[in-house]
Amino acid sequence: MPAPLDHLKKLLPPRILEIVERETPIPTIAARAGELAVADPGLVRADIGQISGFHPELEVLYGPPSGLNELRAAIAESWNLSHGLERGAGGLDRTNVAVTTGAAEGISVLFKCFASGKKVGLPRGFWENYLNGVALAGGEWVVIDYFDGEGRLDLEGLRRTVLAEKIEVLVANFPCNPTGAVLVEEEARALAGLIEELELLCIADEVYDRLRYDGVRALSLLPFAPGNVVTVSSASKEYLLPGARVGYVLSAKSELTDLVVRKMVRASSGGPNVLGQRLMLERLERDLIDLRAGREPGLLSSIRDEMKRRRDGLLQVLEDYGFGRVGRPGHEPQGTIFLMASLPDWWRGSDASFARAALEACCVSVVPGSAFGLEDAVRFSYGGMTVERIARLADNLHRFRAKTIL
Ligand SMILES: Cc1ncc(COP(=O)(O)O)c(C=O)c1O
Numbered sequence: 001m002p003a004p005l006d007h008l009k010k011l012l013p014p015r016i017l018e019i020v021e022r023e024t025p026i027p028t029i030a031a032r033a034g035e036l037a038v039a040d041p042g043l044v045r046a047d048i049g050q051i052s053g054f055h056p057e058l059e060v061l062y063g064p065p066s067g068l069n070e071l072r073a074a075i076a077e078s079w080n081l082s083h084g085l086e087r088g089a090g091g092l093d094r095t096n097v098a099v100t101t102g103a104a105e106g107i108s109v110l111f112k113c114f115a116s117g118k119k120v121g122l123p124r125g126f127w128e129n130y131l132n133g134v135a136l137a138g139g140e141w142v143v144i145d146y147f148d149g150e151g152r153l154d155l156e157g158l159r160r161t162v163l164a165e166k167i168e169v170l171v172a173n174f175p176c177n178p179t180g181a182v183l184v185e186e187e188a189r190a191l192a193g194l195i196e197e198l199e200l201l202c203i204a205d206e207v208y209d210r211l212r213y214d215g216v217r218a219l220s221l222l223p224f225a226p227g228n229v230v231t232v233s234s235a236s237k238e239y240l241l242p243g244a245r246v247g248y249v250l251s252a253k254s255e256l257t258d259l260v261v262r263k264m265v266r267a268s269s270g271g272p273n274v275l276g277q278r279l280m281l282e283r284l285e286r287d288l289i290d291l292r293a294g295r296e297p298g299l300l301s302s303i304r305d306e307m308k309r310r311r312d313g314l315l316q317v318l319e320d321y322g323f324g325r326v327g328r329p330g331h332e333p334q335g336t337i338f339l340m341a342s343l344p345d346w347w348r349g350s351d352a353s354f355a356r357a358a359l360e361a362c363c364v365s366v367v368p369g370s371a372f373g374l375e376d377a378v379r380f381s382y383g384g385m386t387v388e389r390i391a392r393l394a395d396n397l398h399r400f401r402a403k404t405i406l
Contacts, residue, residue: 074285101269108132110232124374127372151330181334204232213311214308231251233247325339340369340374
């Protein structure tokens with residue numbers, strides 16, 4: 001049975017196919033001229049569309065629409081090493097990587113390619129920007145539940161919803177923003193099996209893949225269903241670089257990354273930020289030294305360990321002040337930088353009124369759960385909370401609760 005990505009071009013709406021198939025003489029000439037100039041510095045570059053050679057130390061040249069080749073290669077290598085993929089046998093090379101302007105652009109491009117006129121399943125508790133991406137693509141979204149009331153991965157429920165709602169595109173976001181829910185390997189394998197069986201196209205948003213605590217290090221859906229799953233990830237979270245705007249799309253089908261996403265990026269942002277890519281490359285190269293030596297990547301591990309400390313501290317404070325946990329029932333929130341908490345008994349209003357009041361009176365900013373499709377809950381981010389800030393939050397909550405129940 002052919003997987004959706006085996007007939008990629010048939011999936012694309014006609015207007016997108018037109019962009020993908022249109023010849024692009026400028027980047028084609030520039031790419032070849034760049035290669036030749038490396039071998040022959042005497043080559044006269046009369047194709048360059050920017051001022052150059054005047055203040056070379058001030059210049060930042062345009063980069064390729066699919067990203068700097070050395071960064072694409074480093075991302076592929078780090079993904080192979082941290083996910084146990086062999087190069088050539090399910091492993092990725094640079095052609096399987098398209099760098100984008102943050103994961104946000106990657107996701108938006110994928111929705112445009114695959115969600116036009118289709119129903120898209122979004123996990124209950126979803127990153128709210130998916131709604132914009134689906135709307136821009138002219139799709140329709142449906143909320144789906146990955147877990148049952150006991151917190152088990154609910155494959156039967158998923159199958160029923162997909163068939164009843166005629167869902168063709170599924171968004172999987174593990175570790176999940178906002179709930180911190182993760183899957184373990186057997187669950188990822190089982191979910192991938194269902195995705196294959198139902199011939200779904202799955203956009204796996206794995207921007208928090210390396211921010212997991214309590215055990216499993218990195219776990220992508222991509223290797224379990226390479227003909228159906230397209231992964232999106234980013235340097236924003238794990239490499240502390242959200243402002244650099246570097247994300248990437250990974251696909252086992254290089255036609256998607258090396259052709260379709262490349263053309264779509266050129267048609268939208270033109271190409272990802274070159275300075276941001278250099279910053280990411282520097283950090284990734286440090287971690288690649290460790291990964292190649294079979295060690296935990298030092299930089300990533302230090303970030304992860306700090307995030308775990310903050311998560312543990314915040315969990316304790318929230319428990320002390322009567323907040324419940326929202327997410328995968330019976331499971332710890334084991335990834336991301338977020339905790340979704342149900343409102344405590346001492347708060348009588350809505351999630352939105354809590355968020356407003358807490359901001360003014362308690363000196364903490366939270367996001368109402370309704371922004372993620374979860375009512376009566378609020379999302380806390382510990383990404384910006386030092387240990388001192390967590391202690392201050394406890395003091396502030398103490399005063400806020402006392403004032404509220406007066
Ligand atoms: C689940 C999820 N996906 C994608 C993104 C976008 O990431 P980027 O900053 O790389 O665009 C975010 C950012 O918060 C996110 O939480």
